[in-house]
Amino acid sequence: MQWLTEYKPDVERVERFNFVARLTHWGHTVTFLLCLFTGLVLFLDGVDWLAAIFGGYGGAGLVHRIAAVFLTIFIVIFVLFDFKGIINWIKDILRFGMNDIKFVMKFPLEFFGFEVKVPPQTRFNGGEKGNSIVTPTMVILLVLSGYIMWFPAIFPAGLVRVAYPTHDIAMILATCMVCMHGYLGSFHPGSGESFWGMWKGTVRSDWAKHHHATWYEETYGDKSDAE
Numbered sequence: 001m002q003w004l005t006e007y008k009p010d011v012e013r014v015e016r017f018n019f020v021a022r023l024t025h026w027g028h029t030v031t032f033l034l035c036l037f038t039g040l041v042l043f044l045d046g047v048d049w050l051a052a053i054f055g056g057y058g059g060a061g062l063v064h065r066i067a068a069v070f071l072t073i074f075i076v077i078f079v080l081f082d083f084k085g086i087i088n089w090i091k092d093i094l095r096f097g098m099n100d101i102k103f104v105m106k107f108p109l110e111f112f113g114f115e116v117k118v119p120p121q122t123r124f125n126g127g128e129k130g131n132s133i134v135t136p137t138m139v140i141l142l143v144l145s146g147y148i149m150w151f152p153a154i155f156p157a158g159l160v161r162v163a164y165p166t167h168d169i170a171m172i173l174a175t176c177m178v179c180m181h182g183y184l185g186s187f188h189p190g191s192g193e194s195f196w197g198m199w200k201g202t203v204r205s206d207w208a209k210h211h212h213a214t215w216y217e218e219t220y221g222d223k224s225d226a227e
Protein backbone atom coordinates (compact mmCIF):
# COMPACT_ATOMS: atom_id res chain seq x y z
CA MET A 1 0.00 0.00 0.00
CA GLN A 2 1.32 3.42 -1.01
CA TRP A 3 0.91 6.05 1.73
CA LEU A 4 2.52 9.08 0.12
CA THR A 5 1.87 10.27 -3.43
CA GLU A 6 4.76 9.01 -5.57
CA TYR A 7 7.49 11.60 -6.18
CA LYS A 8 8.01 11.92 -9.95
CA PRO A 9 11.36 13.59 -10.78
CA ASP A 10 11.06 12.99 -14.54
CA VAL A 11 8.01 15.20 -15.20
CA GLU A 12 7.84 19.00 -15.43
CA ARG A 13 7.98 20.50 -11.91
CA VAL A 14 7.70 24.05 -10.55
CA GLU A 15 9.09 25.58 -7.37
CA ARG A 16 6.52 26.01 -4.57
CA PHE A 17 8.48 26.65 -1.33
CA ASN A 18 11.98 28.04 -0.88
CA PHE A 19 14.56 26.60 1.51
CA VAL A 20 13.81 28.94 4.44
CA ALA A 21 10.06 28.24 4.25
CA ARG A 22 10.72 24.49 4.23
CA LEU A 23 13.32 24.59 7.01
CA THR A 24 11.10 26.66 9.30
CA HIS A 25 7.96 24.64 8.46
CA TRP A 26 9.54 21.32 9.42
CA GLY A 27 11.33 22.94 12.38
CA HIS A 28 7.93 24.12 13.59
CA THR A 29 6.42 20.70 13.00
CA VAL A 30 9.02 18.89 15.13
CA THR A 31 9.03 21.47 17.94
CA PHE A 32 5.22 21.81 17.91
CA LEU A 33 4.76 18.03 18.26
CA LEU A 34 7.38 17.87 21.04
CA CYS A 35 5.62 20.73 22.87
CA LEU A 36 2.29 18.99 22.32
CA PHE A 37 3.26 15.58 23.69
CA THR A 38 5.22 16.98 26.64
CA GLY A 39 2.42 19.51 27.27
CA LEU A 40 -0.14 16.68 27.33
CA VAL A 41 1.90 15.05 30.11
CA LEU A 42 1.29 18.19 32.17
CA PHE A 43 -2.31 18.69 30.96
CA LEU A 44 -3.77 15.19 31.34
CA ASP A 45 -3.96 13.08 34.48
CA GLY A 46 -2.51 9.58 34.68
CA VAL A 47 -0.40 9.48 31.53
CA ASP A 48 2.64 7.97 33.26
CA TRP A 49 3.49 5.99 30.10
CA LEU A 50 3.77 9.24 28.11
CA ALA A 51 5.76 10.93 30.89
CA ALA A 52 8.14 7.93 30.94
CA ILE A 53 9.13 8.61 27.30
CA PHE A 54 10.53 11.98 28.40
CA GLY A 55 12.14 10.66 31.59
CA GLY A 56 9.23 11.47 33.90
CA TYR A 57 7.19 14.60 34.65
CA GLY A 58 10.28 16.74 35.33
CA GLY A 59 11.85 15.58 32.07
CA ALA A 60 8.67 16.43 30.13
CA GLY A 61 8.70 19.95 31.60
CA LEU A 62 12.34 20.37 30.57
CA VAL A 63 11.83 19.02 27.01
CA HIS A 64 8.76 21.30 26.73
CA ARG A 65 10.82 24.37 27.52
CA ILE A 66 13.73 23.37 25.24
CA ALA A 67 11.35 22.64 22.32
CA ALA A 68 9.56 25.95 23.04
CA VAL A 69 12.82 27.89 22.72
CA PHE A 70 13.62 26.18 19.37
CA LEU A 71 10.06 26.85 18.17
CA THR A 72 10.65 30.53 18.94
CA ILE A 73 14.03 30.45 17.14
CA PHE A 74 12.35 29.05 13.99
CA ILE A 75 9.85 31.92 14.07
CA VAL A 76 12.75 34.40 14.32
CA ILE A 77 14.61 32.69 11.42
CA PHE A 78 11.44 32.86 9.28
CA VAL A 79 11.00 36.59 9.99
CA LEU A 80 14.71 37.44 9.50
CA PHE A 81 15.41 35.40 6.38
CA ASP A 82 12.08 35.24 4.53
CA PHE A 83 10.29 38.46 5.46
CA LYS A 84 9.31 39.00 1.81
CA GLY A 85 7.79 35.51 1.76
CA ILE A 86 5.73 36.35 4.86
CA ILE A 87 4.46 39.57 3.26
CA ASN A 88 3.51 37.70 0.06
CA TRP A 89 1.79 35.06 2.20
CA ILE A 90 -0.28 37.75 3.97
CA LYS A 91 -1.10 39.40 0.60
CA ASP A 92 -2.35 36.02 -0.66
CA ILE A 93 -4.55 35.50 2.42
CA LEU A 94 -6.06 38.96 1.82
CA ARG A 95 -7.12 37.84 -1.67
CA PHE A 96 -9.78 35.60 -0.07
CA GLY A 97 -12.78 35.80 -2.42
CA MET A 98 -15.64 33.98 -4.14
CA ASN A 99 -13.39 31.24 -5.56
CA ASP A 100 -12.14 30.46 -2.06
CA ILE A 101 -15.70 30.22 -0.73
CA LYS A 102 -16.61 27.91 -3.64
CA PHE A 103 -13.51 25.83 -2.87
CA VAL A 104 -14.42 25.49 0.81
CA MET A 105 -17.96 24.40 -0.18
CA LYS A 106 -16.63 21.71 -2.53
CA PHE A 107 -13.88 20.70 -0.12
CA PRO A 108 -15.83 17.97 1.77
CA LEU A 109 -16.18 16.03 -1.52
CA GLU A 110 -12.44 16.42 -2.27
CA PHE A 111 -11.64 15.40 1.34
CA PHE A 112 -13.52 12.11 0.94
CA GLY A 113 -11.65 11.33 -2.26
CA PHE A 114 -14.14 12.40 -4.94
CA GLU A 115 -12.69 13.94 -8.09
CA VAL A 116 -13.89 17.56 -8.09
CA LYS A 117 -13.19 20.44 -10.43
CA VAL A 118 -11.95 23.14 -8.07
CA PRO A 119 -12.38 26.81 -9.03
CA PRO A 120 -9.03 28.52 -9.85
CA GLN A 121 -7.10 29.07 -6.62
CA THR A 122 -4.29 31.49 -5.81
CA ARG A 123 -1.05 30.37 -4.08
CA PHE A 124 -3.06 29.06 -1.12
CA ASN A 125 -6.56 27.65 -1.54
CA GLY A 126 -9.55 28.69 0.60
CA GLY A 127 -8.85 26.00 3.23
CA GLU A 128 -5.14 26.81 3.36
CA LYS A 129 -5.97 30.49 3.78
CA GLY A 130 -8.12 29.52 6.79
CA ASN A 131 -5.28 27.38 8.14
CA SER A 132 -2.85 30.24 7.52
CA ILE A 133 -4.91 32.45 9.82
CA VAL A 134 -5.98 30.05 12.58
CA THR A 135 -2.82 27.94 13.15
CA PRO A 136 -0.20 30.74 13.26
CA THR A 137 -2.54 32.82 15.48
CA MET A 138 -2.82 29.90 17.90
CA VAL A 139 0.96 29.34 17.81
CA ILE A 140 1.56 33.03 18.62
CA LEU A 141 -0.89 32.77 21.54
CA LEU A 142 0.92 29.62 22.74
CA VAL A 143 4.28 31.39 22.58
CA LEU A 144 3.09 34.54 24.40
CA SER A 145 1.11 32.70 27.10
CA GLY A 146 3.92 30.12 27.41
CA TYR A 147 6.59 32.69 28.29
CA ILE A 148 4.20 34.41 30.71
CA MET A 149 3.65 31.03 32.46
CA TRP A 150 7.39 30.36 32.41
CA PHE A 151 8.39 33.67 33.99
CA PRO A 152 5.35 34.63 36.11
CA ALA A 153 7.36 36.90 38.40
CA ILE A 154 7.88 39.53 35.70
CA PHE A 155 4.24 39.74 34.56
CA PRO A 156 1.12 41.11 36.34
CA ALA A 157 -0.75 38.39 38.28
CA GLY A 158 -3.93 38.88 36.19
CA LEU A 159 -2.02 38.19 32.97
CA VAL A 160 -0.47 35.03 34.44
CA ARG A 161 -3.97 33.79 35.42
CA VAL A 162 -5.28 34.40 31.87
CA ALA A 163 -2.21 32.74 30.33
CA TYR A 164 -3.14 29.24 31.60
CA PRO A 165 -6.58 28.89 29.94
CA THR A 166 -5.23 30.73 26.86
CA HIS A 167 -2.41 28.17 26.52
CA ASP A 168 -4.87 25.27 26.91
CA ILE A 169 -7.49 26.58 24.44
CA ALA A 170 -4.85 27.54 21.85
CA MET A 171 -3.28 24.07 22.23
CA ILE A 172 -6.65 22.36 21.57
CA LEU A 173 -7.53 24.50 18.53
CA ALA A 174 -4.03 24.29 17.02
CA THR A 175 -3.97 20.51 17.52
CA CYS A 176 -7.34 20.04 15.74
CA MET A 177 -6.06 22.14 12.83
CA VAL A 178 -2.71 20.35 12.67
CA CYS A 179 -4.37 16.89 12.65
CA MET A 180 -6.46 17.78 9.61
CA HIS A 181 -3.65 19.78 7.99
CA GLY A 182 -1.04 17.04 8.54
CA TYR A 183 -3.30 14.46 6.84
CA LEU A 184 -4.12 16.76 3.90
CA GLY A 185 -0.45 17.66 3.45
CA SER A 186 0.74 14.05 3.34
CA PHE A 187 -1.47 10.96 2.92
CA HIS A 188 -4.56 12.56 1.32
CA PRO A 189 -4.65 11.20 -2.26
CA GLY A 190 -5.83 14.47 -3.91
CA SER A 191 -3.60 16.99 -2.19
CA GLY A 192 -0.70 14.68 -1.26
CA GLU A 193 1.53 16.12 -4.03
CA SER A 194 1.73 19.27 -1.88
CA PHE A 195 3.94 17.25 0.50
CA TRP A 196 6.73 17.26 -2.09
CA GLY A 197 6.41 21.04 -2.41
CA MET A 198 7.15 21.33 1.28
CA TRP A 199 9.72 18.52 1.38
CA LYS A 200 11.75 18.98 -1.81
CA GLY A 201 10.54 22.43 -2.85
CA THR A 202 8.75 21.54 -6.13
CA VAL A 203 5.39 20.14 -7.25
CA ARG A 204 4.27 18.62 -10.56
CA SER A 205 3.23 21.34 -13.02
CA ASP A 206 0.00 19.53 -13.95
CA TRP A 207 -0.93 19.29 -10.27
CA ALA A 208 -0.15 22.99 -9.75
CA LYS A 209 -2.29 23.91 -12.79
CA HIS A 210 -5.20 21.88 -11.43
CA HIS A 211 -4.98 22.86 -7.73
CA HIS A 212 -3.64 26.41 -7.90
CA ALA A 213 -4.53 27.58 -11.42
CA THR A 214 -4.38 31.32 -10.64
CA TRP A 215 -1.03 31.01 -8.85
CA TYR A 216 0.39 28.87 -11.66
CA GLU A 217 -0.71 31.33 -14.36
CA GLU A 218 0.63 34.33 -12.46
CA THR A 219 3.95 32.68 -11.53
CA TYR A 220 4.81 30.41 -14.45
CA GLY A 221 2.14 30.94 -17.09
CA ASP A 222 1.29 33.66 -19.61
CA LYS A 223 0.59 36.20 -16.87
CA SER A 224 3.99 35.78 -15.20
CA ASP A 225 6.57 38.61 -15.15
CA ALA A 226 9.16 36.15 -16.47
CA GLU A 227 7.59 36.44 -19.93
Ligand code: HEM
Nearest residue numbers: 032035036039040042043061068142143146147149150171
Ligand atom coordinates in the same frame (compact mmCIF):
# COMPACT_ATOMS: atom_id res chain seq x y z
C1 HEM B 1 7.26 29.19 23.02
C2 HEM B 1 6.36 28.24 23.15
C3 HEM B 1 5.90 27.68 24.48
C4 HEM B 1 6.30 28.00 25.77
C5 HEM B 1 7.30 29.05 26.21
C6 HEM B 1 5.56 27.13 26.65
C7 HEM B 1 5.66 27.13 28.04
C8 HEM B 1 4.92 26.37 28.89
C9 HEM B 1 5.06 26.37 30.33
C10 HEM B 1 6.05 27.21 31.12
C11 HEM B 1 4.16 25.50 30.81
C12 HEM B 1 3.93 25.15 32.28
C13 HEM B 1 4.81 23.96 32.54
C14 HEM B 1 4.77 23.46 33.94
O1 HEM B 1 3.76 23.66 34.64
O2 HEM B 1 5.75 22.81 34.28
C15 HEM B 1 3.44 24.93 29.70
C16 HEM B 1 2.43 24.01 29.80
C17 HEM B 1 1.77 23.47 28.73
N1 HEM B 1 2.05 23.68 27.40
FE1 HEM B 1 3.37 24.99 26.66
N2 HEM B 1 4.74 26.31 25.92
C18 HEM B 1 4.93 26.61 24.59
C19 HEM B 1 4.34 26.00 23.49
C20 HEM B 1 3.41 25.02 23.59
C21 HEM B 1 2.82 24.34 22.46
C22 HEM B 1 3.20 24.61 20.99
C23 HEM B 1 1.92 23.44 22.96
C24 HEM B 1 1.02 22.47 22.27
C25 HEM B 1 0.83 22.38 21.00
C26 HEM B 1 1.93 23.56 24.40
C27 HEM B 1 1.13 22.84 25.27
C28 HEM B 1 1.18 22.92 26.64
C29 HEM B 1 0.28 22.23 27.53
C30 HEM B 1 -0.85 21.30 27.10
C31 HEM B 1 0.65 22.57 28.84
C32 HEM B 1 0.00 22.10 30.12
C33 HEM B 1 -0.95 23.18 30.56
C34 HEM B 1 -1.75 22.85 31.79
O3 HEM B 1 -1.25 22.12 32.66
O4 HEM B 1 -2.89 23.33 31.87
N3 HEM B 1 2.86 24.52 24.74
N4 HEM B 1 3.94 25.48 28.53
Ligand code: HEM
Nearest residue numbers: 028029032128131132135178181182185186194195197198
Ligand atom coordinates in the same frame (compact mmCIF):
# COMPACT_ATOMS: atom_id res chain seq x y z
C1 HEM C 1 2.07 17.00 10.97
C2 HEM C 1 2.81 17.07 9.90
C3 HEM C 1 2.68 18.15 8.85
C4 HEM C 1 2.63 17.96 7.50
C5 HEM C 1 2.70 16.62 6.76
C6 HEM C 1 2.52 19.27 6.88
C7 HEM C 1 2.51 19.49 5.52
C8 HEM C 1 2.39 20.73 4.92
C9 HEM C 1 2.42 20.96 3.50
C10 HEM C 1 2.60 19.89 2.44
C11 HEM C 1 2.23 22.28 3.28
C12 HEM C 1 2.18 23.01 1.93
C13 HEM C 1 0.77 23.08 1.42
C14 HEM C 1 0.73 23.85 0.12
O1 HEM C 1 1.18 23.35 -0.91
O2 HEM C 1 0.26 24.98 0.12
C15 HEM C 1 2.08 22.92 4.57
C16 HEM C 1 1.84 24.25 4.77
C17 HEM C 1 1.63 24.82 6.02
N1 HEM C 1 1.84 24.22 7.24
FE1 HEM C 1 2.19 22.24 7.55
N2 HEM C 1 2.48 20.22 7.86
C18 HEM C 1 2.58 19.59 9.09
C19 HEM C 1 2.61 20.21 10.32
C20 HEM C 1 2.43 21.56 10.53
C21 HEM C 1 2.46 22.21 11.82
C22 HEM C 1 2.76 21.49 13.15
C23 HEM C 1 2.20 23.52 11.62
C24 HEM C 1 2.13 24.66 12.61
C25 HEM C 1 2.17 24.53 13.89
C26 HEM C 1 2.00 23.71 10.20
C27 HEM C 1 1.68 24.92 9.59
C28 HEM C 1 1.55 25.12 8.23
C29 HEM C 1 1.11 26.36 7.63
C30 HEM C 1 0.66 27.61 8.39
C31 HEM C 1 1.15 26.17 6.24
C32 HEM C 1 0.74 27.19 5.15
C33 HEM C 1 -0.76 27.16 4.95
C34 HEM C 1 -1.27 25.87 4.34
O3 HEM C 1 -0.79 25.43 3.30
O4 HEM C 1 -2.22 25.29 4.95
N3 HEM C 1 2.17 22.51 9.57
N4 HEM C 1 2.20 21.95 5.55
